[in-house]
Amino acid sequence: MHATTLHRPTHRETLWELEEAFERGDLVTVFGRCTVDYDGRATSSLGSGNRLVILKPDGSTLVHTDEKRTPVNWQPPGSEHHASVRDGRLRVRGTRRNPAETLDVHFEQVHQFSALSVTGGRDLDLHGSEEDLRQHVLDDPSLVESGFIPLETERESAAGPMDIYGEDGDGTPVVVELKRRRVGPSAASQLQRYVEALHRELGDESEVRGILVAPSVTDRTSALLDEEGLEFVALDPDTGRPPDGDTATGDSEETQNTEETEKTADTGDSEGTS
Amino acid sequence: MHATTLHRPTHRETLWELEEAFERGDLVTVFGRCTVDYDGRATSSLGSGNRLVILKPDGSTLVHTDEKRTPVNWQPPGSEHHASVRDGRLRVRGTRRNPAETLDVHFEQVHQFSALSVTGGRDLDLHGSEEDLRQHVLDDPSLVESGFIPLETERESAAGPMDIYGEDGDGTPVVVELKRRRVGPSAASQLQRYVEALHRELGDESEVRGILVAPSVTDRTSALLDEEGLEFVALDPDTGRPPDGDTATGDSEETQNTEETEKTADTGDSEGTS
DNA sequence: TTGTTCATGTCGGCG
């Protein structure tokens, strides 16, 4: 581990240290007054101001102001860094092809330069994603509906892979779409795509049910689900159980299967993870 | 403008400077060996390693490794920073409510601390977004189709706001969905949602056309569009004209209006921007 | 605050 820092360096000094840092594979931060120009998937320009520029050894460039989580300008990983001095200004350029794009940072003045060796320890242990929700459902399919039997995950269809494919107690095909958070209209459309594709695949006479599993759903989306004959089951991705305010279980006398459907899954005695 | 930098400071020194920097509203960078723990919308932990931590005066926290554009961990703007020393470690905590979430960075060692005044100049001039494409179409509606008349943008429907609502030469309602880049299935679904909602709104006897305007479309999506009776028009968001390889203009003898539809817009003499 | 959608989204996985 090492850290090189220059205070108010000349452009020539910065240029030299930049190239050394690129060579070593350091992470570089440059704080200074600069303009930024981007051209590629879109086009942008940013007037002069003091910003923090980060150059990563994987080729990425981040230009940060004092606000927001998202950089005001950037270049993705896989780009190439190149630095030069022209017209009394230091230029740091990031380029890539496919898509072709270029980011130019022109420094009028560099207030601070740092080269840091940031190697090691970058794998994150994350819980609470859609993957976890799926595991909950596979561990105890009755969470979706009593009698539900998962048959396949990521099952392919003409509309793409569906999260969980299975059958209900009557042997009717069921498509389950999982969302880790409150869902909007797009999730309903996505589920509908899968249901329609499967319906076409299995034959026009076949019934196919679609169930959206998420912690909650917006009003408009709830209406869309109703119109499409799709169903909703409330599940929290963390606990794998119905959220606290478990209203809107979808059965507002509009679900198409009016026979004795038991939607209330019996909680409690799930054996859980192996 | 000022920049304070400490090289291998003690935790006590860092703590002092951190609180000063928070007070001044500086942007802070801390480079050091640390662990990171997050709990909120999800839960994550990150083992010990050398990382660059950025603390913005708007409350955001970014933890960057030597790879990727996206921080390995973060806290959004609007959070609150708090620093303390416990058990011989420096803890920097970011918290917010709604949703409730906490990010803890525990430093075993700080290699470098900087406090930077990054005020000013953060508005970006950006071109090439969907907004530009819309302007192109509104300037010359024949780009979509000869005879097309835009009536309203962001028109509300039961399925949400549609990009452009208008009429074709026959007075048939048309929903136009704009995309700045090559589109996948979700865009087709989105358009279909709007068309269906409008169809319902105007009455079951009414015909409603849906046109997807984008530079290009994937094969599967093209099939989806066909099945739904939706149309596609190829337009480049930058130039507002058909892209170079202008194949797949949608008229593969499957569009439902087989009367004399003139899809080929006359290029060239568009008056353009006012 | 909630709902909805765009984004230079970014990122990972699979074919």
Add this chain to the structure above:
DNA sequence: CGCCGACGTGAACAA
């Protein structure tokens, strides 16, 4: 490398 969908998406804007 393209397609496809998740993401602690973030950010802007309207209701």
